[in-house]
Amino acid sequence: MSHTLLIRGADVILPTGPARCNILIRDGIIVDTDAAATTTADEVIDADGLVLMPGVVDPHVHFRDPGLTHKEDLFTASMACAAGGVTSFLEMPNTIPNAISQARILEKLELGRLKSIVNYGFYIGATPDNIDELKHAHRTPGIKIFIGSSTGDLLVDDQEALERIFGQTTLPICAHCEDETTVRANRARIGAENGGNWRVHDHSRVLDVRAAMITTERATALSEKYRHPFHVLHVSTAAELEILRRPSTVVTSEICPHHLFFNTDDYDRLGSLIQMNPSIKSREDNEGLWAGLLDGTITLVATDHAPHTLAEKAAPYPKSPSGLPSVENSLALMLNEVNQGRFTLTQLAHWMSDAPARVWNMLGKGRIAAGFDADLVLVDMNLERTIENERQFTKVKWSPWAGTTLKGWPVRTLVRGTTVYQDGQVNTGHRGHEIQYDLALGGYYGTSNGGAGRS
Numbered sequence: 001m002s003h004t005l006l007i008r009g010a011d012v013i014l015p016t017g018p019a020r021c022n023i024l025i026r027d028g029i030i031v032d033t034d035a036a037a038t039t040t041a042d043e044v045i046d047a048d049g050l051v052l053m054p055g056v057v058d059p060h061v062h063f064r065d066p067g068l069t070h071k072e073d074l075f076t077a078s079m080a081c082a083a084g085g086v087t088s089f090l091e092m093p094n095t096i097p098n099a100i101s102q103a104r105i106l107e108k109l110e111l112g113r114l115k116s117i118v119n120y121g122f123y124i125g126a127t128p129d130n131i132d133e134l135k136h137a138h139r140t141p142g143i144k145i146f147i148g149s150s151t152g153d154l155l156v157d158d159q160e161a162l163e164r165i166f167g168q169t170t171l172p173i174c175a176h177c178e179d180e181t182t183v184r185a186n187r188a189r190i191g192a193e194n195g196g197n198w199r200v201h202d203h204s205r206v207l208d209v210r211a212a213m214i215t216t217e218r219a220t221a222l223s224e225k226y227r228h229p230f231h232v233l234h235v236s237t238a239a240e241l242e243i244l245r246r247p248s249t250v251v252t253s254e255i256c257p258h259h260l261f262f263n264t265d266d267y268d269r270l271g272s273l274i275q276m277n278p279s280i281k282s283r284e285d286n287e288g289l290w291a292g293l294l295d296g297t298i299t300l301v302a303t304d305h306a307p308h309t310l311a312e313k314a315a316p317y318p319k320s321p322s323g324l325p326s327v328e329n330s331l332a333l334m335l336n337e338v339n340q341g342r343f344t345l346t347q348l349a350h351w352m353s354d355a356p357a358r359v360w361n362m363l364g365k366g367r368i369a370a371g372f373d374a375d376l377v378l379v380d381m382n383l384e385r386t387i388e389n390e391r392q393f394t395k396v397k398w399s400p401w402a403g404t405t406l407k408g409w410p411v412r413t414l415v416r417g418t419t420v421y422q423d424g425q426v427n428t429g430h431r432g433h434e435i436q437y438d439l440a441l442g443g444y445y446g447t448s449n450g451g452a453g454r455s
């Protein structure tokens with residue numbers, strides 16, 4: 001039996017910009033973005049005074065399931081998503097065991113089906129010798145390569161192996177770009193200087209600007225050589241923007257909130273809580289990266305949500321692990337900037353919803369338009385709230401932004417027309433669906449005139 005939902009009175013962020021209009025949804029799909037206010041529906045949401053945005057699509061998260069579920073799992077992480085306005089996520093393969101085969105992808109999809117409140121997808125990880133798995137992988141958005149900053153199976157640094165992956169596979173590729181040789185040499189040199197008395201500040205000198213530059217240059221060159229869609233994960237330096245400013249129809253890139261909002265001055269206050277790979281860089285990098293986002297050089301915003309427990313983080317550097325939780329605060333952090341006048345809600349919807357859906361060839365995601373899924377978030381641009389550790393839904397119960405007051409918060413999140421979060425409460429009984437991809441869409445540049453609805 002068909003179910004209809006009318007959301008009326010909100011300022012709606014359409015792909016073309018904001019409009020006061022009424023959205024009619026049938027069976028979880030948007031069918032009309034200009035319905036009459038008097039339209040009859042089984043359910044009506046009166047949203048006067050609120051903004052309706054497409055749900056956030058976060059294409060870069062680490063949800064630790066399976067294998068590291070003392071830090072996070074797909075249930076707790078998807079609660080955090082729902083609370084943060086995130087309706088779809090793509091999760092990275094460095095779970096235990098690593099997701100490096102079709103069989104492992106299917107296992108993770110089953111975990112998603114059982115545990116995830118929002119929509120889910122899982123990357124397949126590249127190793128030096130799993131090319132056959134990468135060639136035949138399906139029900140996955142793409143291939144993740146750690147070109148640096150990983151240990152064991154997932155590190156692929158060898159040029160021949162990289163050429164094989166870019167040359168012989170068809171799925172889009174994304175990579176962590178930090179040159180392992182440079183990082184090791186930095187570590188040896190700085191370790192000799194400090195006689196083994198490390199401080200966390202050294203992390204940004206070990207994983208330095210040059211390490212990021214070298215590998216971003218190397219990987220984008222491979223992408224251009226093989227004309228293979230390639231996404232640079234978590235750009236952390238203003239210097240990399242020179243590479244990303246070259247005209248391309250295959251290379252896209254992303255920025256994470258911690259690289260916009262934190263810099264090396266913050267180590268004194270936050271210590272290893274902001275120890276990240278790639279490392280946090282300088283205040284000048286913050287400014288350069290903001291400029292690169294605003295001028296369109298950087299394609300999208302993703303979190304790289306990567307929780308560790310506070311006990312793990314308390315180990316002295318370099319024993320402390322890299323990574324921080326952020327999926328439930330990313331939208332609010334950016335809404336606060338909209339309130340400061342730095343950019344518009346339309347730009348934000350592009351960076352956090354439409355662009356990631358297009359980069360990863362998602363069907364029916366990222367836009368408020370007829371034929372698209374009713375994955376939506378209602379936002380109160382006047383609500384002020386302080387981030388508190390105790391109120392976090394992530395299993396690790398902390399945020400590097402604890403104590404920060406932001407203006408502009410998600411207040412209600414819908415996945416295919418079903419409310420999964422409202423006013424502090426998560427609908428824990430709901431389950432999202434497996435995200436679907438269509439390579440024929442041609443990625444971000446192939447969909448420049450619009451995303452892909454379900455017509």
Ligand SMILES: [Zn+2]
Pocket residue numbers: 060061062092304306
């Ligand atoms: Zn990551």
